[in-house]
Amino acid sequence: MQKKSTNWILANLVIGKAQFYLLLTFLCFCCVSAGFAQSIPVSGTIKDASGNNVGAVSVNVKGSNAGTTTDSSGRYTISVPGPTTTLVFSSVGFGSQEQIVGSRRTINVTLSTTASSLDEVVVVGYGTQRKRDVTGAITSVSAKQIEERQAVNLQDALQGQAAGLLVINDAGEPGAEGSITIRGGSTFSSAGNSPLYVIDGVVGASATNLNPNDIQSIDVLKDAASSAIYGSRAANGVIIITTKRGQEGKPRIDGRYLHTFGWLAHKLRQANATEVRMFRQLQGSSGGSTDSLNPGFNVDNDYQEALTQLAQKDQYDLSISGGAKNLSYYNSIRFVNDKGLIINSWGKQASIRTNIDFQPSARFKWSNRFQFGYRKRNNINEGNTINQTFQRPTNYRLYLPDGSLAGYISGRRNPLAIALLDINNEEDYTGSLFSQVEYTLSKSLKFTGNAGLDYGESRDVTFTPKFNNSDGITNSGSEGFSRAVGWQVQTFLNYSKTFNQDHRLSALLGFSAERDQSNSSTIAGRNYVNEQVLTLNSAREIITTSTRTSGGANTLASVFERLEYSYKGRYSVNGVIRHDGSSRFGKDKQWGLFPSAAFAWRFSDEKFMAFASSILSDAKLRISYGQTGNESIGNYEARQRYGFGSYYYNGVSGIAYGNTLGNEDLSWESNIQSNIGLDLTFLKGRITVNADYYVKTTKDLLYNRPLPRETGFNDIRVNLGSFETKGFEFAVNATPIRKKDYDWNIIANTTVYRGTVKQLYNGESFIAGNTSDGGNAGWLIEQGSPLGNFYGWKALDVYAYNESNAYDENWQKLTPNFDAAGAFTGYTIDGKPYTGKVNSLYGKGAKLRAGDVEFVNYTKDSVIDDKDRTILGNAQPSFYAAIINTFRYKQLSLSFTLNTMWGNKIYNNAARALDDYGTSNIIPRPQTIYDMWRKPGDITAVPPYTSRNDRGSMRMNDRWLEDGSFLRLAYLRLTYGLKPKLAKKLFMQGLNAYIYGSNLVTWTNYSWFDPEFSSNDPLQIGQDGGRYPRRREVGLGLNVNF
Amino acid sequence: MRKILVLFVLSTAITITGCKKFLDEKPQTEIDASSYWKNEDDIKTGLAAMYDGLQVTFDNNYTIWGDARTDEVETTIYGDDAYVVNGLSANTTGSDWSPFYKTINRANLLIKYVPVIKSEYVISLDQKVLNYYLSQAYAVRAFNYFWIVRLWGDAPYWNEPFETIGTDPYRERMAANQVLDSITADLERAVALSLNSTGTPNVYEASLGAMYSMLQDVNMWRKNYSKSVEWFTKLDALRTGSARRYDTVSRAQWKLLFTAPNDATNNKESIWSLPWDYIVDGGASVSELIGAGNTNSDFIVDDSVWKYWVATPVDIRGYQSIDLRVPARDKFNKFYLLNANGTTTYPNGSQANILFPLYRLADMYLLRAEAANKLGDQTTALRYLNIIHQRAGLPAYLAADLNSIAKMEDAILEERKLELYMEAKRWFDLVRTDKVIPVMDQYYRDRQLRRGTVPTGFGDPRTILWPINRTVLNSNPKLVQNVPY
Structure with a gap:
């Protein structure tokens, strides 16, 4: 089986090379013929029926890929090949229009709002598609939707905008980002669960420093059929961002x-x-x-x-x-x-x-x-x-x-002294250069070649002055530098042709190569001579153990092909194949193949649906199936390596194997996803409904298989195990009211998904996080269960009396009885006196006493130990949803976003650290103090300080497990826009003033700062260690344009 | 047309080979395994890594394995009670044997590759120099297994390195006696190699003296008393020129054993010590258990020891082992310098340079005394016991005081407890002489009572062995937990 697939890949690879040379030949051809083309500039303004200028309208040259969009005042300019050119104008919520250029140089168009948005253009990777022809699960977010947010980062811009997109916003800390996951996690590492960003064609770009105001559109490719064109890195979906053009x-x-x-x-x-x-x-x-x-x-x-x-x-x-x-x-x-x-x-x-x-x-x-x-x-900190x-x-x-x-x-x-005097400065610079050449070879064939360079440089400085050190005489700090350089080259050919009006065929063929190199070094020091100078020449002593250098590179080479066919826009078929070769994998396992196929049927065009056409304007069924991959592992895990720098002995720096054994058979993690979706448009675009159901299965999971410790290694990265996610997404976009002076738009979406671990190494479950009987959270990862299962002890109330720790031979609890003077008189069970053998529970080698937490004794033996752990709850929400409302009344508009996450549990470790009496100078929460067991007979869940954790009362247990469900008024904006006429008088094109609020109201039972926070490790989710608190924001803003 | 075809085929071939190269990224800050074990420097760095493994192994556990379960210490509120009331579990710190095996793998790599380097890469290497390296690898491997066998009993045995997943990684536990046989074989081999080597290991490496000491120790553990005496005799006969290689230090220089094991002029007693240099190693974590400047200790001096040394100021080991000025009893100053005014400056845990003695002559003398006693030679036993006893500033024992084998043994064990206090010997002394329960039972009862629990004493004698750590057990299904854990 394995051999067969290798041959497959090789066969395709050889073809790939041939294609590459073809492309190079085309490139040469372009350079020669570029000078001969001619063009006519055409410009104009687009208005809607009520005379308002319409921005973001696509203006395309029919039958080619050339096109532009209008600016926010509705203006456009485009160069067309000749007078016979037909221009196609289309935009969300408007019908498309076609105009033959002729001798005109100015073409003003009034778009009617009656038709659907099917001719809108969707960016699908190395090209665009008409929405009509889209076969995959793609959600588009427009500049206008983002504008309502006053976004600081991409997370702000995207939260709640698309079904299947879980955006966790860590808003609060300056510069914090949060996380974005598409259709739930699919693997065991956090890097492997992040979507791929493609910004203006640069694959794998960083969205960190992207200005949300620069974004023209975001297209989220969710299913494998859409994302497979990005192959090896697309397992978690792709977010394509297109920035604005002049x-x-x-x-x-x-x-x-x-x-x-x-x-x-x-x-x-x-x-x-x-x-x-x-x-x-x-x-x-x-x-x-x-x-x-x-x-x-x-x-x-x-x-x-x-x-x-x-x-x-x-x-x-x-x-x-x-x-x-x-x-x-x-x-x-x-x-x-x-x-x-x-x-x-x-x-x-x-x-x-x-x-x-x-x-x-x-x-x-x-x-x-x-x-x-x-x-x-x-x-x-x-x-x-x-x-x-x-x-x-x-x-x-x-x-x-x-x-x-x-x-x-x-x-x-x-x-206060820590906040004021400790220093932890992070400074980074990023730059990216990207250059692309497009050449239209013929009406139907276009060549594109591009090259990009990404550069990142950072400097981190940390410092703890003497004042903040416990001994008061040492200060310490560090200075770290890092540099990351990446380049990529892509060339591709797009072919697009319509035959006999009804048959539309397009094809793509491309090649790409990229390399990323990163280096970093950190120097740590102690005893700085001067606390103002924080460079390391100031440190009298270098801390060798915290001084490090690292570096590494990886390369990726790819060939990709796509074929699309559409008949009358009624039946569309789409097939993609991508081959990726990655330097990260074993010598013979570097190449992976990622195919996909999709089919869409616009059944509203069928005759038998004619009866419904007055209500159901458009209806499409999409089915897709495809395979994508994940290569997010360390650069050299396929190699057996000796390391150094931390194996010193007696003046010699030793060289030794690390904890993880290299695996030369390491290969791709593949992700197979099938998707079935329905797009319905009612009442000529007033209501659109999108629903998707998907099953995605991760196979050959990149996974750390534990090795017997006697080998000298802890684990080895292998392709083993599988993980399955099933999910359902539902989105509605409705415009209940659309009048000249006022309108109302609603975007609502909800997502439900369940991830299940299907197969683990040897079927062995394991515990992530805390494996011992400490208080931090532990998670059980086992076959047949979802991730995020908190694994610990189930707590009952504390023992009211010493004598309460008594059970009959079947471990049924006995009730102790006392006389009026408080003396113990004997046990009863179900009201009857009990004289049989009395069992008692032990923890940490001692018999449990009054005030000790009683844990459920699952093993029915006399010891509470790690065998008595159970699943206490799950950290994943049962669903999440958002509603975005936009009202406009004349010049006033109001938009707000409500979002919710429901049914997840949070382990409140911040509270646990207070309540577990770890040291005498940590004060518990007030309620804990009031509820504490004080004297025999007290019925409470809170053990007394005096018994602390002596007999294990502070094991990880459900006392600190809370419901994390919340509903939040996340964003609100009230805008007043000056009337265009009035603005003109002020020599402006437009002026908007607004009030903006975020995180305004949250309904939740969660007791700590905020139930919404991102977790770094997908195996350890939902533990709140006391994060930087979230802020509630209200702001005033002004936008002007000239 | 043909030209184009040829060009096309040619360029395709070039690209495919180019692509292979393009996707071949070599590690930049590590060494690919295929480029290591090529020359003598690689042996030196491999050897350092092996000793580093030992350092990591004992970093936090030295006290936990050798002293925590004995009558030397009690826990503070910061320490884990499991050690002092015999409540060990598969999660208790110290139950993990993996660092030993990590070190063993490094020793096995040396044993495998040192000969390969000579036969394949540097033929000119002097075999005697190689023997010097190899002897240490064998000795350290034996030393690791000796600790494993004493703490856990039966143990998986690896005498070749594990380097590829092609090797079956799962091994069952080998019977303790068999492991001990292999230990003896390794040590005898190490001795043979060492005797035929050039190079002088310093006190921080496993020298011939350390090998003799280990053989003496292993044979004591196996109750081969006369064999043990034989190895001691070889140790005692070692000479540097005409001078004794090893000799006890004077009373005044007792502290040098812990602060200057490498001071060969004034200190000939140290045989093998494990040094920490916090600048490159980080501090020895044990410091945070028994006395660091920045944190509370996990352990305090047990009442019996505290009272004895307070009452016996002539015993110079008292104020040099525990800080009698700290009423909380949680500072052990044995491994730190004494200031001129008698105080000790405790470094932060991360800056604690500790020089742990693994073997020193006083230990070997007292083991010699113990063997003599077992062999019925009370005169020799008394002689060696008194060398140590008198050095501490105490009056000599008289033969009449210790007129039975039992009394003599008790006196020797008591001497070892005080002389080797906190040197990770006491627990093994008790196990070796079958005295864990006779000595410790009452202590455990008292401690349980102090904690308000039912005084059950030491409990099951099978719990003398440690439990195997949960993670270790999970990682190898062929392992069977020690009963009754």
Whole structure:
């Protein structure tokens, strides 16, 4: 079987090479003939029925791939090959129109809103498709939808916009990003669960520094049939981003400014000084805390108040775009200055983009994209500030009597001093250059060649001054540099032809190669001579153990083909094959094949559906099946390697194998997905409904198989096991009201999915996270179960009496009885006296006593140990959904987004760290203090401080497991747009003023800061370790354009 | 047309070979396995990695394996009670044997590749130099298995390196006695190689003296007393020139054993020590269990030891082993320098340079005494016991004081407890002499009572062996947990 597939790949590979040479030949041909093409410039304005200018209308030359879009004032400019050219105008919610150019140089068009959006263009990777012909599950998000968000990053822009897209927004911390997953995770590593970004044709680009205002459209390819064209990296879907282009005409200047205020969205109740003293008594001490003359312990701090500030964020945007004949440009500059919620946390971001398109002839087009990004922020150590505020007794002083900051008290840090004095600066620069040449060889054949370069450079500086060190005499820090350079080259041919009106055929053939190289080094030091100079020449001592250098590279070579056929737009078939070769895999396993096929049927065009045509304007059924891959592993895991730098002995730096054995048979993880979808359009576009059901199966999972420890290794990366996700997505876009002066639009979507581990190595389940009896969360990964199963002990109340730890021979609990004087008189069971053998439970080698947590004894033996663990709940939501509403009344418009995630559990580890009495100077939550077991007979779930974790009461258990469901008013924007006439008087094209709010209301039972946060490891999800708190934001903004 | 065809075929061929090259990315900050084990430098770095493995193994566990379960210490609220009330479980820190096996694999790599380097790459290498390296690899492998066998009993046995998934990685546990036979064989082999080698291992490496000491120790463990005496005699007979290679240090220089094992002029007692250099190794983690500047200790000095040393100030080991100035009893100063004023500056855990003695002559003398006693030679036993006892500043034992084998044994064990306090010997002394339950049972009862639980004492004698760690068990289905864990 294996041999057969290898031959397959080889056969295809040879063909691939041939194709490559063909393409090169075409490239030479282009260079020669480019000068001969001619062109006629055409421009105009597009209006809707009520006379408003319409932006983002696609203007295409019929029968070719050339095209443009209108700017926000409805203007466009395009160069056409000759007077016989037909231009096609189309946009969302409008019917398309065709115009023959003739001798006209200005063509103004009024689009009617009656038709559907089927002629809209969808970007599908190495080309576009009419929405009518789309066979895969693709969701498009327009610039206008993004504009309603005042997005700082892509996560903001995309949250709630598409079914099947789970966006976790870590908004709160300046510069934080969160995560995006399409159709749930499919593998066991977080890198392997991220979608692939394609920005203006650059595959695998980083979306980190992308300015959301630069985005013209986002197309999310969800099923394998759509994403297979990106092969080996498309297992988690593809997000294609197209940035804006300039339009011919006068320069258009857009200025935007937004100022937002943010504050702690959810302030938590913390034990006050009185409660601290109550806790001190329960600890059995009446010590220092009650000395009324001690200045150190006689305050009552509101740490959250002290540590937070009014967050303020400024967003400045300026863009200039325009074009002359043959040339268009788009320039944008953005600057964001963010002062975070926690004192001294800040982030600054700047990005610059220049898009230049040069079209000397109708046949030849040269596009350049240049992007530069800058980001600098001061990271606040959450563990030492936010978490510390809860741990530190509120009666400890923050300041000395002279007003200066207090240092350590009783082993507890001063969180304010940490926030103010610790330094953790992250600074990075990114740049990308991209150049593309398109040449129309004939009416139906177009060649594209492009090259891109990505460059990233970063510098991180950390420093802890003496003042914040527990010993008060050492300071320490580090300085790290990293550099990442990547290049890629792509060439492809697009063929597109319509035969006999009804048969539309298009094909794609392409080749690409890329290489990424990264290097980084960190130097750590101690005892800096001066705390102002943080470069490492200041450190008297270099900490060798934290000083590191790393570097690596990977390459990828690909050949890809696509064939599409559409008959009358009624039946569409689409097939894709991609071959990818990756340097990351074993010598003989580098090449992978990723095929897909899809079929769409517009049954609304069938005669038998004619009866419904007045209501059901359009209906399409899509079926697709395809295979994609995942190569997100370390660069050299297929090789057996010796490492060094951490094996020193007696002055010699030793060389040894690492913990993971290399595997030369390592190969692709493949992801097979089938999708069935239905697109319905009712009432001529007033309502559209999209529904998709999919099953995706990951095979040959890139997976760390544990090795017997006696081999000297911990594990080996293998292709083993499988994982299956089934999901259902449903999206509605409706416009219930559409009148001249007012309209109302709703976008709603919901997603349900279940991921199941199908096969593990040897069928052996394993525990991720905490495997011992500690308090951190552990997760059981087993066959037949989803990921995210919290695995720990099920807690009942604590034993009320010492005598309560009593069971009959079948481990039925006995009830102890006491006489009036409180003396134990004997046991009863079901009301009857019990005189048989009395069993008791033991934990950590000792018999459990009054106040110890009673755990469910699943094994029915006398010990509570790791065999008594059970699944306590799951961290994955049963569904998530969003509703976006947009109202417009004349010049006023209101839009808001509600989103929800339902049914997931969160392990509140931040609360656990307070409640587990880990050290005497951590104060639990106030309710824990009140509920604590105090005397025999108390019925409560909270053990007393005195027994701490002596007999295992603080094992990971469901006392800290909470429901994470929430419903949130995530975004709201109220905009007033000046009437165009009025604006003109002010020498402006337009002016909008708005009020913006985010995270305004959250309905949840979750007790810690916020139920929405991203988890780094897909095997360890839903543990809240006390994250940077989310802010509630309200802002005012102004957009002007000239 | 033909030209084009030829050109096409040619260029296709070039591209395919080019593509292969394009996809061949070599590690940039590591060494591909095919480029290692080529010359003498590779042996030196491999050897350092092997010793580093030993260092990692003992980093946190030295005290846990050798002292935590004995009458030397009690736990603080920060420590795990499991050690002191015999409540070990498959999750307890110390139950994981993997670091031993990591070290064994590194030793096995040396044993496999050192001869290959000579036969295939550097034929000119002096066999005697290679013997010097090889002897250490055999000795360290034996040393690791000796610890494994004493802590867990039966154990999987690997005497060739594991390097590819083509090798079956699953092995059952081999009977402890068989493992001990292999240990003896390895050590005897190491001795033979060492005797035919050039190169002088320093005190931080397994030298001939360390091999003799191990053989003495292993034979004591197997109760081969006369064999043990034979190896001791060889150790005792080692000479540097005409001077004794090993000799006890004076009372005044006792501290050098822990602060300067490599001071060959003043300290001839240290045989093998394990050094930490925090700059490159990070600090020795044990420091955080028994006394670091930045954190509370897991262990405190047991009452019996504390009281004895407080009451017996003439015993110079007391104030040099535990910090009598710290009433919390949680600072052990044995491995740190004493300041001129008698205080100790405890480094932060991450900056603790500790020089653990693995073998030193006092240990070997007392084992010699123990063997003599078992063999009925009480005079010799008393002589060796008194060398150590008197050095501590105490009056000599008289033959009349220790007039039975039992009394003599108790006195020797007590001497070992104080002399080798916190040197990871006590637990094995108790196991070797079958005294775990007789000595420890009452301690466990007292501790259980102090914790308010039912005093069950030591409990099941089978729990003298450690449980196998849960992760280790899960990683190899052929392993069977020690009963009754």
